[in-house]
Amino acid sequence: GAGVSQSPSNKVTEKGKDVELRCDPISGHTALYWYRQSLGQGLEFLIYFQGNSAPDKSGLPSDRFSAERTGGSVSTLTIQRTQQEDSAVYLCASSLLLGADSPLHFGNGTRLTVT
Amino acid sequence: DQQVKQNSPSLSVQEGRISILNCDYTNSMFDYFLWYKKYPAEGPTFLISISSIKDKNEDGRFTVFLNKSAKHLSLHIVPSQPGDSAVYFCAVLNRDDKIIFGKGTRLHILP
Numbered sequence: 209g210a211g212v213s214q215s216p217s218n219k220v221t222e223k224g225k226d227v228e229l230r231c232d233p234i235s236g237h238t239a240l241y242w243y244r245q246s247l248g249q250g251l252e253f254l255i256y257f258q259g260n261s262a263p264d265k266s267g268l269p270s271d272r273f274s275a276e277r278t279g280g281s282v283s284t285l286t287i288q289r290t291q292q293e294d295s296a297v298y299l300c301a302s303s304l305l306l307g308a309d310s311p312l313h314f315g316n317g318t319r320l321t322v323t
Numbered sequence: 324d325q326q327v328k329q330n331s332p333s334l335s336v337q338e339g340r341i342s343i344l345n346c347d348y349t350n351s352m353f354d355y356f357l358w359y360k361k362y363p364a365e366g367p368t369f370l371i372s373i374s375s376i377k378d379k380n381e382d383g384r385f386t387v388f389l390n391k392s393a394k395h396l397s398l399h400i401v402p403s404q405p406g407d408s409a410v411y412f413c414a415v416l417n418r419d420d421k422i423i424f425g426k427g428t429r430l431h432i433l434p
Contacts, residue, residue, distance in 0.1 A: 212366070250424045253424075299367075307420050
């Protein structure tokens with residue numbers, strides 16, 4: 209069956225450029241999360257969406273980062289004016305609901321390299 | 324300020340023996356705990372969870388133990404198999420429905 213799909217799988221960009229990362233969650237999943245994993249670090253929470261509620265953006269590291277979720281399905285994470293410290297693997301996950309008893313299903317991530 | 328701490332970056336265990344991965348958390352209000360497993364170039368996959376009303380949950384070779392007074396949980400894998408070599412992340416569900424992860428422990432199963 210279809211899992212969470214992320215594109216591109218790899219992205220190399222020059223410092224200062226904008227990038228868009230895409231996530232297609234599992235059909236019917238109402239909750240969608242973005243995390244990033246920098247080298248040697250754990251998974252850092254960025255943002256989550258739940259249904260039509262306002263997203264929880266509390267993990268976004270700066271105003272260069274933004275995310276949208278259109279029609280309750282596909283999500284795009286945008287990083288403006290990329291910096292070298294933005295280099296990381298960006299992981300998207302979806303779950304049927306928010307909360308307990310609804311585990312996250314992760315995509316394989318987008319590896320972003322800022323040169 | 325780490326809310327979820329996995330103090331062992333790596334662990335090596337002989338095949339067939341027990342693997343014990345540890346995790347400490349800081350907030351006694353957390354009430355749901357999870358373990359995820361990650362292979363290289365793949366996203367993490369859910370392994371097992373436990374709520375704070377229990378102190379043990381078992382699923383096949385995997386058992387999670389929760390010690391609320393010590394704010395500590397552990398994952399036991401027995402017997403350990405080569406396919407268990409991966410990075411294991413401990414995670415907690417906080418009151419804002421955010422899942423907060425530790426830094427992970429890399430488990431090596433030795434032949």
